Amino acid sequence: MTELSAHLPQFQHGQLTENFPDNHLSNTNDNSERRRHDNSERRRNDNPESETNGQPQNRAQQVVEQDEEDEELTLKYGAKHVIMLFAPVTLCMVVVVATIKSVSFYTRKDGQLIYTPFTEDTDTVGQRALNSILNAAIMISVIIVMTILLVVLYKYRCYKVIHGWLIISSLLLLFFFSFIYLGEVFKTYNVAMDYITLALMIWNFGVVGMICIHWKGPLRLQQAYLIMISALMALVFIKYLPEWTAWLILAVISVYDLVAVLCPKGPLRMLVETAQERNETLFPALIYSSTMIWLVNMAEEDPEAQRKASKSSTYDKQANQIQNEDADMDDGGFNPEWEQQRNSRIGPLESTPESRAAVQALPSNSQASEDPEERGVKLGLGDFIFYSVLVGKASATASGDWNTTLACFVAILIGLCLTLLLLAIFKKALPALPISITFGLVFYFATDNLVQPFMDQLAFHQFYI
Amino acid sequence: MTAAVFIGCSFIAFGPALALCVCTIAAEPLRLLFLIAGGFFWLVSLLLSSLVWFIAVQIGGSNNASVKKNLLIFGVMVSVLLQEVFRFAYYKLLKKANKGLMTISQEETLPISVRQLSYVSGLGFGIMSGVFSLVNILTDSLGPGTVGIYGDSPQYFLSSAFMTLAIVLLHIFWGIVFFDACEKKKWWALALVILSHLLVSGVTFQNPQYEGSLVPSYIIMMLMATWAFFTAGGSLRNLKLCLMCRDKDFLLANQRPR
Numbered sequence: 001m002t003e004l005s006a007h008l009p010q011f012q013h014g015q016l017t018e019n020f021p022d023n024h025l026s027n028t029n030d031n032s033e034r035r036r037h038d039n040s041e042r043r044r045n046d047n048p049e050s051e052t053n054g055q056p057q058n059r060a061q062q063v064v065e066q067d068e069e070d071e072e073l074t075l076k077y078g079a080k081h082v083i084m085l086f087a088p089v090t091l092c093m094v095v096v097v098a099t100i101k102s103v104s105f106y107t108r109k110d111g112q113l114i115y116t117p118f119t120e121d122t123d124t125v126g127q128r129a130l131n132s133i134l135n136a137a138i139m140i141s142v143i144i145v146m147t148i149l150l151v152v153l154y155k156y157r158c159y160k161v162i163h164g165w166l167i168i169s170s171l172l173l174l175f176f177f178s179f180i181y182l183g184e185v186f187k188t189y190n191v192a193m194d195y196i197t198l199a200l201m202i203w204n205f206g207v208v209g210m211i212c213i214h215w216k217g218p219l220r221l222q223q224a225y226l227i228m229i230s231a232l233m234a235l236v237f238i239k240y241l242p243e244w245t246a247w248l249i250l251a252v253i254s255v256y257d258l259v260a261v262l263c264p265k266g267p268l269r270m271l272v273e274t275a276q277e278r279n280e281t282l283f284p285a286l287i288y289s290s291t292m293i294w295l296v297n298m299a300e301e302d303p304e305a306q307r308k309a310s311k312s313s314t315y316d317k318q319a320n321q322i323q324n325e326d327a328d329m330d331d332g333g334f335n336p337e338w339e340q341q342r343n344s345r346i347g348p349l350e351s352t353p354e355s356r357a358a359v360q361a362l363p364s365n366s367q368a369s370e371d372p373e374e375r376g377v378k379l380g381l382g383d384f385i386f387y388s389v390l391v392g393k394a395s396a397t398a399s400g401d402w403n404t405t406l407a408c409f410v411a412i413l414i415g416l417c418l419t420l421l422l423l424a425i426f427k428k429a430l431p432a433l434p435i436s437i438t439f440g441l442v443f444y445f446a447t448d449n450l451v452q453p454f455m456d457q458l459a460f461h462q463f464y465i
Numbered sequence: 466m467t468a469a470v471f472i473g474c475s476f477i478a479f480g481p482a483l484a485l486c487v488c489t490i491a492a493e494p495l496r497l498l499f500l501i502a503g504g505f506f507w508l509v510s511l512l513l514s515s516l517v518w519f520i521a522v523q524i525g526g527s528n529n530a531s532v533k534k535n536l537l538i539f540g541v542m543v544s545v546l547l548q549e550v551f552r553f554a555y556y557k558l559l560k561k562a563n564k565g566l567m568t569i570s571q572e573e574t575l576p577i578s579v580r581q582l583s584y585v586s587g588l589g590f591g592i593m594s595g596v597f598s599l600v601n602i603l604t605d606s607l608g609p610g611t612v613g614i615y616g617d618s619p620q621y622f623l624s625s626a627f628m629t630l631a632i633v634l635l636h637i638f639w640g641i642v643f644f645d646a647c648e649k650k651k652w653w654a655l656a657l658v659i660l661s662h663l664l665v666s667g668v669t670f671q672n673p674q675y676e677g678s679l680v681p682s683y684i685i686m687m688l689m690a691t692w693a694f695f696t697a698g699g700s701l702r703n704l705k706l707c708l709m710c711r712d713k714d715f716l717l718a719n720q721r722p723r
Contacts, residue, residue: 083497402600410501451511463537465548
């Protein structure tokens with residue numbers, strides 16, 4: 001999908017997210033042309049989009065020259081942006097693997113989600129395969145339905161519904177799931193805790209999380225919260241999805257992501273195009289952003305945006321919505337993939353209207369002074385979640401244990417790197433799941449079945465290759 | 466076994482590699498990227514060689530221990546050859562990528578020199594190789610157990626760690642010499658690198674007689690180290706200047722790409 005948009009409201013808990021918004025690398029060219037008319041914010045958003053956005057916003061006339069300059073900058077700073085994404089992805093995976101290895105709760109079978117009703121404890125292999133296929137089919141159809149529902153809601157401008165949905169999702173995630181997680185960690189390490197302290201801790205954690213994610217907060221804190229909620233979500237999936245179902249769902253979701261983002265009639269693409277037609281940003285989604293410095297680019301506002309900014313100095317929903325929508329359009333990069341609990345960035349994103357107003361007050365020479373190094377990259381949280389699910393499942397259930405986990409980890413990172421490279425080449429929205437998940441799955445099964453016995457034998461005899 | 470064994474063995478095996486990463490790779494995102502890509506290439510070579518071994522075992526099919534061991538030896542040899550093939554493939558890929566980057570950015574100099582690439586790729590190969598060899602053993606060392614209770618060597622962990630260290634460093638040196646040989650078309654040097662890799666893997670067949678395997682490996686490692694040092698442009702004079710902190714090139718090295 002071009003542009004960023006992608007904030008598709010998330011699905012409710014228990015559902016897989018949409019791939020939509022995630023993984024869209026924005027098409028900066030498209031953006032710049034469209035933005036020509038709309039100035040500013042969109043462009044601003046472009047910048048953070050990913051390395052492809054090395055391009056500064058330009059006017060139409062400058063598009064061509066900018067493109068060439070941008071390409072050079074893109075490549076030069078591309079490696080830096082790739083690493084800026086590697087770090088949080090790695091961190092999320094480390095958190096998930098560490099939890100899986102230490103807290104046994106997440107590897108214990110305590111039932112399944114209602115979206116995967118068929119059990120995998122069957123007598124025959126054939127029956128198990130059939131059940132897992134049915135489970136995956138149900139899950140995927142739920143996702144497709146929710147995606148279409150989202151597109152419909154968006155098309156008919158039911159913004160309040162979507163926003164409410166997102167807020168409830170993030171509340172659930174930040175309070176309830178973290179409460180369970182904390183409880184299990186305490187049980188594992190045999191830490192005695194009273195309810196009063198626990199309530200205070202969870203309350204603080206949750207409220208600060210809501211503020212950081214939906215309103216404004218320090219960048220690092222916001223990034224940390226996004227990583228934590230992705231890890232929590234991934235852990236839920238790892239716990240409640242039975243094995244074969246999980247692998248199948250991963251495979252099908254990457255195919256779906258590919259289709260939804262690249263096909264002309266894909267829901268995500270339609271969503272983005274609708275948003276573009278309306279000159280709005282999509283709803284804020286869970287997007288991990290590596291930098292906030294793109295605010296500097298907001299200085300070149302059009303008067304409209306400035307009006308909006310000044311209008312919404314308080315938490316005015318309507319104004320915020322517009323602000324956010326504008327800002328969301330700018331949130332390019334990878335469109336976030338909606339995970340079950342998607343927090344909406346309905347409130348101002350990292351940049352709140354107030355901050356934007358402040359920035360807008362700056363003299364606007366932002367275009368020229370844009371420092372490509374300061375442009376950040378964005379990646380949808382759904383990508384974080386599915387990568388972590390893959391690696392977590394590998395560490396939980398593989399016989400090769402650490403070898404398999406490491407192989408999947410490296411495979412996913414390389415897939416992400418290739419995706420970013422494609423983004424730099426094609427400069428349009430691309431899904432971030434397919435390549436990484438494919439590599440991850442191939443390496444998981446290959447390492448578990450082929451490499452592990454080999455390395456085992458080698459270690460037994462102490463042969464070295 | 467204790468945490469001391471775990472920490473000791475991990476640092477023996479990975480300490481130098483970690484130090485090298487922290488000092489030379491961590492600051493530059495491009496190098497880190499090529500490091501991970503190098504690790505990926507090694508992983509793919511391992512995958513293919515395990516596939517070959519697996520097929521051989523299925524065909525061989527017997528439960529005879531010596532047949533299995535021979536098949537394993539065959540697997541090791543195939544693996545070594547595939548690793549070198551993939552090192553060559555990585556070299557080709559890096560050359561192409563570098564050329565591409567250069568034409569697109571229209572700069573005169575490459576963003577990263579071939580020498581740096583050879584070092585980084587060697588380190589990537591080495592780290593992946595070391596990690597895959599040792600990490601399961603390290604996790605076992607954290608758990609309960611007695612080493613050598615059935616008559617095997619009680620020095621299992623220590624010798625594994627030292628062998629892994631040798632392999633990691635050797636991969637770095639092989640990388641440097643290999644890339645240089647490819648650049649200058651010195652095919653004899655290439656053959657020598659492959660031969661030394663086969664030799665090092667071969668001496669490990671003598672385990673658990675560690676004198677027979679560790680000592681030759683370390684000797685080969687020292688020889689490769691000096692070879693790589695001279696290949697990378699080092700000389701006794703350079704070394705002296707560097708150690709006495711009088712080498713101006715080295716002191717300025719961080720300030721411009723080489």
